[in-house]
Amino acid sequence: MAAVASKCRVCKEPAVIDLPRHNANFCAEHFLELCRRQVVKAIEKFDMLSKDDRILVAVSGGKDSLAVWDLLIDLGYQADGLYIGLGIGEYSDVSGEYAKNFAAARGLHLITIDLRSEYGYDIPTAAKATRRVPCSACGTSKRHLFDKAALDGGYTVLVTGHNLDDEAAVLFGNTLRWDVEYLSRQLPVLPARNGFPKKVKPLVRLTEREMAAWCVVRGIDYLVDECPMAVGNKHLAYKAALNAIETESPGSKAAFYLNVLDNMAPLLSGRSLAAGEELGACTECGSPTTSDLCAFCRTAQKARAHDPVPVELVLSKGRRRR
């Protein structure tokens, strides 16, 4: 079969990737160029970052967080990384290695926090002790520690690797429930407010597939395997549904999410209850909270009081319940 393989839209050299949503194929160099342009566009449109910012990137060892760190350095920003050891069995051990190797190979500064040794608990135990789904206990822990590390370290902005697929999936979930409170808060930039650092998501114009491709083309080794605790969560189901639509109608995901920012966000602005909320200080850690103890300290307290739970136990329980 003498198939003529596709050529790059820009330079006509052999392509490495087809991007149906752009109705085009790209060689390695021009694919990277496209990714850089999309990140610059997001940063500029939402006023995310400046070259003077001291940036802290939340790094998991997966493709998105390593890609966003790589992209920011590539674009001339100053950015350190923060990795949190969540104690999710082998997954955590391996993901930490990827994060450390990435930083070491590029001479970048990676801060590491270990939940078990520094805070006396891990995510499987927290999930069991709080009887919440693992991702919920995990999200509470990570958010708190990222915020704290950013503020303590004098960073001006916290970057996460959330991509277009992540944001579209969250939007899909919020839309299915018409959750106006969450819809009004789902922006790629959260300004700093008392006790919380500014948070930005520079990858919102790039898909998950594009971020994985960025890593492959750039030779970035990342942890391909999925966090075992994500198995079966709604987020993944929403992503699969959106990708089924995307395959039929390329560009749908980007239109779904990016047009909300353009068309709906102005209508919803000011609708968020959280914005006007009076916050006190957590009696344990001083973080802003609406109750005595912040969500993190409540989670940590329960988890510390519980015997350590191995990840396998939480998994088998989760599967049985479904």
Added chain:
Amino acid sequence: MKVLLRNPRREIDIEGKYSVNSLLAHLDLPRESHLVIRNGTLVPGDAALAPDDTVEIRPVISGGC
């Protein structure tokens, strides 16, 4: 050709002529959630795969966070 799949990691042998897209369709894997890496290099959907190729089909979807 040898095809490496992930989650869980396993290797299968596939006979016959395929392009990247037709191989994904054959395995019932959505194009939007996978990359195909042939002999270590990323390849687009219409690339033809040869019997002596080693092909990795890499899922790109991550959950939860």
